[in-house]
Amino acid sequence: MRNHTASFSSSSSSSWYSNKLLFRQLFEKESSTYTYLLADVDHPDKPALLIDPVDRTVDRDLTLVKELGLKLIYAMNTHVHADHITGTGLVKTRVPGVKSIISKASKSKADVLIEAGDKIHFGDLFLEVRATPGHTLGCVTYVTGDAPDQPQPRMAFTGDALLIRGCGRTDFQGGSSQQLYQSVHSQIFTLPKETLLYPAHDYKGFTVSTVGEEMLYNPRLTKDEEEFKSIMANLNLPYPKMIDIAVPANMVCGLQDPSAKPDEALSK
């Protein structure tokens, strides 16, 4: 069964980790955002969740969910994004019963507000919540469960806290380079080295890393805290072009106008 599914799942060898977990990494090219689909396909209901869906690609994601016979129960965000509008609002209007999730610390609206230590169950699988502020005040990392019946190696969905060979900027949205440094070192680099890291974005074509790899090769987070702070203070990045549209929309989890199509919403 496993070989059979692997043969047509995708060209990526990272699509299937166990007979229970269905995992897909999906890409939105305008904002270089990754959306992740996880489901417990061993459970009769095949409950599923989407992490960081984007409004423009909601149709694609929901078609995939339907084709795979999954029951979507959660649409969740790692943080309030500044570069795109979340798809969670649209998902909720298209699939009745789906609950949106974001951290309480983000001060945004959602059906479920989570905090560090919370567990998000889907079937017999679960994600644990780790608070990783610094890129924004409310950033969290979702990590697959630490138990024998959960996927191995563990997987961490880091949002913009830790990117592959990089990290999110810290100059907007309550960001703090000191806080980000401490978050990554205390909440992500303490995970087993083989833990797979799945960020919210990649701009160079990387798809996955590991804790061990970033501890060795991340050009920012391998430095000491003072040097890290200096690097982050001197990035000279342009003002995020979507921030004034995306942040207000995402503070209500994308439910700015449920009847508006994504493109109409973006042009307002």
Ligand SMILES: [Fe+2]
């Ligand atoms: Fe972000």
